[in-house]
Amino acid sequence: MNLTEPLQLTNATDAWGHPQAWGVQDGRLTRSARGRRLDLGGARLLPGFINAHDHLHLNGALPRLAYRSAYRNASEWIADITPRLQHDPQLLAHRARPRAERLWAGGLKNLLSGVTTVLHHDPREPVLASPGFPVRAPAPGGWSHSLALEGEAAVQASRRATPDGALWVIHAAEGCDAAAAAEGDRLQALGCIGPGTLLVHGLGLSAAQQEQVISAGAAVAWCPGSNLHLFGNTLDPTLLAAAGRLVLGSDSRISGGRDLLAELQLVQALTGWPDERLWRWVTEEAAQVLGLHDRGRLAPGLCADLVALPRGLPLAQATRADLRLVMVGGRVLVADADLGEPLGLVPVLLDGRRKTLAPDLLGHAEEPGLTLAAADSRCMA
Incomplete structure (x- = not known):
């Protein structure tokens, strides 16, 4: 898959639990529905931190x-x-x-x-x-x-x-x-x-x-x-x-x-x-x-930098293993296995939790708690 292809983010909620859906096109948020559907399973969608x-x-x-x-x-x-x-x-x-x-x-x-x-x-x-x-x-x-x-x-x-x-x-x-x-x-x-x-x-x-x-x-x-x-x-x-x-x-x-x-x-x-x-x-x-006026909010035309949290999980209780998805510029870079594997992301373990990671992020640096989950036994920790 081309990680920058258009996406439809569906079955998401906003910070208050209200249903919402977003399109992603050319690294920006849009209200139009194009591209592959990504069902977030009720996850709470926030701007990237x-x-x-x-x-x-x-x-x-x-x-x-x-x-x-x-x-x-x-x-x-x-x-x-x-x-x-x-x-x-x-x-x-x-x-x-x-x-x-x-x-x-x-x-x-x-x-x-x-x-x-x-x-x-x-x-x-x-x-x-x-x-x-x-x-x-x-x-x-x-x-x-x-x-x-x-x-x-x-x-x-x-x-x-x-x-x-x-x-x-x-x-x-x-x-x-x-x-x-x-x-x-x-x-x-x-x-x-x-x-x-x-x-x-x-x-x-x-x-x-x-x-x-x-x-x-x-x-x-x-x-x-x-x-x-x-x-x-x-x-x-x-x-x-x-x-x-x-x-x-x-x-x-x-x-x-x-x-x-x-x-x-x-x-x-x-x-x-x-x-x-x-x-x-x-x-x-x-x-x-x-002074970063193109990000920090969910609005059409702004950067598609997103974080998805499990619905109902307060931010102050979240760890990195809890995050359902992290997107930068319309590219899904980290995701739970059910979201990332269909997109071509690589299976990994993050603090013992099954996750997926964009292939181009592998092999550049070591990170404690992050290991490959596939047959390849190379270690990133």
């Missing part, structure tokens, strides 16, 4: 890392891990793999959790824009790593080189001490906080600093799993979330949880937010904050 922060090359089989009980700020964490890059066997083995393969592993991690768009916070590589890459990885208008690593002059130059209103991303206020909190004021003084600025982490921001972020039209990418692992604390999301200036990131596996679904479970435990609040947050609200 948007992960607002990850380092795609730091995933795969890497574990969470920390070298002391808790850090005060990101500079301490960087000082601990940097020398270990040269002698830690696990880190050396990971870095010995081609960078494109490591990036692919991060893309696959995200795809399997229903993420169809991810904001990669590192230099661009050609593989991120290749037609077969597992997820969309749009380039921001500009980015810096952090004040600590680059210094004020380089950060300010990067911000000034970014077109007005375009997305500009930087780690900021990543920590619990005065040094972390001061980064918000330093960026403000440098003229770096304005429309399009995305501050990653921000747990050191005071309420007053968060109000400044909101007033400036900037936003924060919240990575609670990473924050709690490294610092034993995370920000109070109330102000930023109420203003629509908060997005969710998984961060990489060396500090964050397994994937975006794990982060959503953590957020629900921390906030008590209801299901609708969660799924809107990682779809249409994230698209709006990040």
Whole structure:
């Protein structure tokens, strides 16, 4: 089968359980009914999730890392891990793999959790824009790593080189001490906080600093799993979330949880937010904050980036093995066996559950918990 051929998605429900059906043509959603029928068996159809922060090359089989009980700020964490890059066997083995393969592993991690768009916070590589890459990885208008690593002059130059209103991303206020909190004021003084600025982490921001972020039209990418692992604390999301200036990131596996679904479970435990609040947050609200106006909603003409959940399963209870289907640009890339096998997808086991995977995703990267289910015994874990 041509994975991009027109499809009719039938017997689906919307987020509230109402029946719906969609056509997929040329990678876009349409109301017209053409092509092969794909019966979703009452599954709940949502827009593909948007992960607002990850380092795609730091995933795969890497574990969470920390070298002391808790850090005060990101500079301490960087000082601990940097020398270990040269002698830690696990880190050396990971870095010995081609960078494109490591990036692919991060893309696959995200795809399997229903993420169809991810904001990669590192230099661009050609593989991120290749037609077969597992997820969309749009380039921001500009980015810096952090004040600590680059210094004020380089950060300010990067911000000034970014077109007005375009997305500009930087780690900021990543920590619990005065040094972390001061980064918000330093960026403000440098003229770096304005429309399009995305501050990653921000747990050191005071309420007053968060109000400044909101007033400036900037936003924060919240990575609670990473924050709690490294610092034993995370920000109070109330102000930023109420203003629509908060997005969710998984961060990489060396500090964050397994994937975006794990982060959503953590957020629900921390906030008590209801299901609708969660799924809107990682779809249409994230698209709006990040300036991705062609996705995040189910509407004719928008990208056919979709996730299907079993009907009645709250998002905060879902694991990647629960997802019935993940589609990017009209291509079914991951699906339950009953949906994927008729489309020519390859049988696999995902966390012990029978699934199928697009053939062109096989063999590019290893992913813990993912193995071939057919007679071919090659292992992807």
